[in-house]
Amino acid sequence: MADLVTEIRERALALGFDAFGIAPAEARPDLGDKLAAALAAGWHGDMDWMAETAERRASPKALWPEARSIIMLGINYGPDSDPMAMLARKSTGNISVYARNRDYHDIIKGRLKEVAGLLSRRTGAEVKVFVDTAPVMEKPLAQAAGLGWQGKHTVLVSRQFGSWLFLGAIFTLAELPVSEPMAESCGSCRRCLDICPTNAFPAPFQLDARRCLAYLNIEHKGPIPAEFRKAMGNRIYGCDDCLAVCPWNKFASETREAKLFAREDLREPPLSELLALDDAGFRALFAGSPIKRIGHGRFLRNALIAAGNSGDAALLPAVEARLGDGDPLVRGAAVWALAQLADGERVRRGAEAHAGGERDADVKAEWAAVLPEVV
Template sequence: MADLVSELRQRASALGFDAFGIAAAEARPDLSEKLQAALAAGWHGDMDWMAETADRRASPVALWPEARSVIMIGVNYGPDSDPMAALARRSSGNISVYARNRDYHDIIKGRLKELAGLLSRRTGEAVKVFVDTAPVMEKPLAQAAGLGWQGKHTVLVSRQFGSWLFLGAIFTSAQLPASEPMAESCGSCRRCLDVCPTDAFPAPFQLDARRCLAYLNIEHKGPIPAEFRKAMGNRIYGCDDCLAVCPWNKFASETREAKLFAREDLREPPLSVLLALDDAGFRALFSGSPIKRIGHGRFLRNVLIAAGNSGDRALLEAVEARLEDEDALVRGAAVWAFAQLADGERVRRSAEAHAAGERDAEVRAEWAAVLPEVV
């Protein structure tokens, strides 16, 4: 069996995987209790699928009763520059590092299937492959498999790659020797907690998604709550703050081949360009990107919030044009952004022109928040 594990590890490396480990399928009996506590607190926000799949999510065996072992792999996606630096360039959009290239699901899944196929051929046992598309708690399983530990920001931290690992899993009915679990090694450090712009961590190792900017600008379907708009800055997709400040990042591998480089046009795209995108342009620009999944309306919502935070009056005409967008979500964000950039008289004239005929209650509420006496 040791020879098989060695062969699998070598093949994983040849396929471009940077981390490899094995956990017993029942290595984390504590997951059900932790998950139920988070759901009971409402920290999942409107991600209803987490509650709906809670029973299966709590254990690999609950998801697939034949599972005996779980192979966990990791791919380093560490950036070649500090993603925090882009937050100061407010006329450009800041996209989370993981989304600056092809969708990682597509990148990893094919390789993972090849590795799983090798395991199946060598053992005759059944295999199932997962890359964040099923109710699997990858991070605690990766900790059990020795890839790293869940940091205080709840993201997996690796001694070799810091907070920058894509994860994938192979469930198998084969009984494989388990790796040594990784002990939590955050110590007294709390940089990830202190840097969060919205105080999304109720306590170390706990995340309230309802306050997390990555949740709000990706998963959340409605308007960005007013209390978080200023904090959102120019983050138009995701938020890397808690990952980027992790001190373990300094030990990340410098092996260029192991990294997934950002597309140049997605490093810091100008907000002026993004505001002008129609649906076809949005789909073309983000073809093959995870950003495409949130849709044109939600994306424009995010870009408009960033425009409002930019202080760049050169964006004002493009923002004003979105006051007449056919999507109410976009119009509502445009109202807020317009009010941040325009002078009071111009805001008043636009409110008088648009608010009276606005049929959407949420957009009318945005106008009322700006100029209550007009609505």
Template sequence: MTTTEALVVELKARATSLGFDSFGIAPADARPDLPDKLNAALAAGWHGDMDWMAETAERRGSPTQLWPEARSVILLGINYGPQSDPLALLDEPSLGAISVYARNRDYHEIIKGKLKELAGLLARRSGAAVKVFVDTAPLMEKPLAEAAGLGWQGKHTVLVSRDFGSWLFLGAILTDADLPGDKPHAESCGSCTRCLDICPTKAFPAPFQLDARRCLAYLSVEHKGQIPLEFRVPMGNRIYGCDDCLAVCPWNKFASESREARLQARADLERPALADLVQLDDAGFRTFFAGSPVKRIGLSRFLRNVLIGIGNSGDAGFVPLVVARLGDENALVRGAAIWALRRLDPARAAEVSTTCLAAETDPDVAEEWTVDIA
């Protein structure tokens, strides 16, 4: 066994002890096709208002553009598979459905420290330079993870693993060391289209392509404006993210048969009541979602999502709580409250509309009183 091979064996063993479930290595230039694919998606506008994707396109397209000295990429995954079917919550409209990945501590915080420790081991043993990345940097982890043999990008564009289905958090270590690469994983979706068929907003123009502008995960988390009208009813009670395409992947059955997920959900984030959430003030929001990625979207966007969920509940018992948000200082919240009230109690909406319109200074919010919501 060569010195380099021995080092890789040691790195894999240490990765396992740190809690990583998957480990693979790819050459930094393993995916020369990525710049063209990225530029095509950007040209089609599929990134929505995530302007940072276009601004970092050149660096994002290749690890060697991000760091010219990079020679190898170590990709690591942590299984976060849920203990129960996350789609079952969609049938309980009084509750809020939070995406599985956001029901625990922010995964950036969970993974980054582990990556730094592993990268430190590599640097000490080899003298190589290293850089650590978890999602926030312009690095395309999913196709690189495919090149490193962790799995393949499914038709829903998420990485699919034979061992963990669609439930892997990914992290990456770039290094200037030349490490032996793993065999790339072949795409193994076959003729299955479950992930495409279940999408409530038809966000996939074609298999392996995602238009974020139609994706509820994007709209509820990244989108800063009001939820477009056509997507509000399909949003249901999804108040942060959307797991539909991940949850129906047939490969998930192997995740349930494999070792238990490393990350367990906070119990209070599994079945939160919309009635409690809509009453949160800023301090309460920050306290309740401390350590959770949900906190990053801020109270106003979160309440926007909660009010859409309430509007879809069909429960007129929510009306007093919705009316209480009609005077919110934030336009996003007021607009969503109007839509929810008009859905739940048209008569009450008509009763208060004149007074609210007289005080309204935002034209987009004012339009919520008259726009067709049928």
């Protein structure tokens, strides 16, 4: 059996995976209680699917009762530049490192199927592959498989690759020798907790998604809550702050190969160009990207919040052009951005042109917050 595992591992590495480990399907019996506590606290926010799939998510055996072993694999996607430096370039859109290339689901799933196919041929055992689209708790399972440990920011941390690993799982009916679980090694470090601009961590190893910028600008469907808009800065998709400051990341750059470097047009896209995108342009620019899944409206919402935080008055015409957008989510964000960039008279002119005929309650509230006497 050891020879089989060696063959599978070598095939996985040849396909571009960087981390490999095996956990028993009954690993982490504590997951159900941890998940239930997080859901009871409401930390999942609008992600109702987490509650709806809680029973299956709580245990690999609940998802597939006959499963015996779980192979966990990871691909290093560490950036070739410091994501934090881009926060200072306020007239550009800051996209999370993981989303600057092809959708990682597409990158990983095909490779997982190849590894799983080899395992199935060698053992005759049934296999199933999962990449973040099924109720599988990949990070704690990856810890059980020895790939790393869940850091205080709840993201998997690897001694070799820091906080930059895409994860995939292969469930199988085959009984495979398991890897040694990885012990938590954060020590007294709390950089990831202290850097969070919205205090999204109630305590080490706990995340309240409702305060997480990545949740707010990706998963959240409504207006960005006013209390978090300034904190968003120019983050138009995701937030890498807690990952980027992890001291273990230094090993990711040392071991990385040129596999998943960012698309040049997504490194520092100008907000002026992003705000001008129509729906077809949005779909064309982000074809094959995870960004496409949030839709044109939510994307423009994020770009307008970034514009409002930019201090760049040159963006005002692009912002004003969205005051009459067909999507109220976009209109509301445009009102806020206008108020951040324009003087009082220009805001008043915008309100006189658009506020009187507004019917959406959220957009009316945005105008009322800016110029209550106009609405």
